[in-house]
Amino acid sequence: MTYRTRIKYTTEQKKYMWDRWLKGDSLKDIGRYFDRPSSSIYGQLSPTGGIRPPDRKRSRLSLSLAEREEISRSIVGNLSIRTIASKLGRSPSTISREIKRNEGYKRYRATSADQAAWNRSKRPKLCKLACSRTLRLNVAKKLKQHWSPEQIAGWLRREYPQEEHNQVSHEIIYRSLFVQARGVLKKELLQYLRTKRTIRRSKHSTMKNSGLGQIKNAASIRERPTSVEDRAVPGHWEGDLIAGSNNTHIATLVERHTRYVMLAKVTGKDTETVVTALIKQSKKLPRELYKSLTWDRGKELADHQRFSLATDIDVYFCDPHSPWQRGSNENTNGLLRQYYPKGTDLSVHSQAQLNRVARELNERPRKTLDFETPAERFEACVAATS
Numbered sequence: 001m002t003y004r005t006r007i008k009y010t011t012e013q014k015k016y017m018w019d020r021w022l023k024g025d026s027l028k029d030i031g032r033y034f035d036r037p038s039s040s041i042y043g044q045l046s047p048t049g050g051i052r053p054p055d056r057k058r059s060r061l062s063l064s065l066a067e068r069e070e071i072s073r074s075i076v077g078n079l080s081i082r083t084i085a086s087k088l089g090r091s092p093s094t095i096s097r098e099i100k101r102n103e104g105y106k107r108y109r110a111t112s113a114d115q116a117a118w119n120r121s122k123r124p125k126l127c128k129l130a131c132s133r134t135l136r137l138n139v140a141k142k143l144k145q146h147w148s149p150e151q152i153a154g155w156l157r158r159e160y161p162q163e164e165h166n167q168v169s170h171e172i173i174y175r176s177l178f179v180q181a182r183g184v185l186k187k188e189l190l191q192y193l194r195t196k197r198t199i200r201r202s203k204h205s206t207m208k209n210s211g212l213g214q215i216k217n218a219a220s221i222r223e224r225p226t227s228v229e230d231r232a233v234p235g236h237w238e239g240d241l242i243a244g245s246n247n248t249h250i251a252t253l254v255e256r257h258t259r260y261v262m263l264a265k266v267t268g269k270d271t272e273t274v275v276t277a278l279i280k281q282s283k284k285l286p287r288e289l290y291k292s293l294t295w296d297r298g299k300e301l302a303d304h305q306r307f308s309l310a311t312d313i314d315v316y317f318c319d320p321h322s323p324w325q326r327g328s329n330e331n332t333n334g335l336l337r338q339y340y341p342k343g344t345d346l347s348v349h350s351q352a353q354l355n356r357v358a359r360e361l362n363e364r365p366r367k368t369l370d371f372e373t374p375a376e377r378f379e380a381c382v383a384a385t386s
Contacts, residue, residue: 017044018052049178050199068110075108128168129176129184135166139173143192149173151364154371194338215302218317221325231256234381235291238329241300242336244346251277254328258377261332261361263354271303282311288385294326
């Protein structure tokens, strides 16, 4: 058996690696460039949680190597600390501390002192969460309720508008979770993130695929009224199925104006079963709040005319290869994978359990709603129709 020689990546190779990762390339693709497995690349990115470490720079206030060499020459010339400080335009106390922390008068060396200062500058700085126990507990509590870091950050701004010490950015929350050296949020809290990843993926990374079916007498999304597009009017929904093992599925519905979520248990993917479940679900809502439904081109809604006849709800279908046309639903399906991972049997979940998950999603604040919850927006719409 032959073994590959262990590779020691250079600074330039690491820079290239990070550039590819932030562009959205996979670990496997990056590893292929170096002729290494994805685990080799993971080993380089994981210590900082997939978050590119900032380039290290010297503070403009710190002593330079040239200044340290001048200090060393001045010591050899038996010059006083005040004289050295005057020559460099520095405070005498700065020169005194520099000499004392680097072996003193007799053993001071410019090169070793400069390297020691560079090494000391690597000390981790405390982040905001490390300095506030109350803030840390608030964040941990919301993570356990499956709130995203961005939702938590937005909620904190609304809850404590005049108290900056009780606010934190979503970026700091992510960094505290993924970069465990910070020792602020426990690693176990990663399990409450939607994706449960151990390193952060680039926002440019995508894994989307779409399957298409042929639907007869389908009304194109391009025929949908323009009033639906700007989301100003409630009552227009987007729908889809999420799939599990053993050919099991759950129907997902999202209202475009409020992002309110409804889930329906289906016993199969055939169009008769799905349409019957959607008809039953539609009867739970006031007529004014269910005016249209936009679906992808899956054959499960081939019998869309029966649905429209039974509910008086118009059905529109997306263009081929255009899942982004049901963006709210696509995003919600991603959120639901936290509860229903791919490859699991979805038939074991009762309608009551689906309702609980939908309620939890509807009670999370959303950035797109100025951190109000879908439930709050939807209830306001229901009150307006009463």
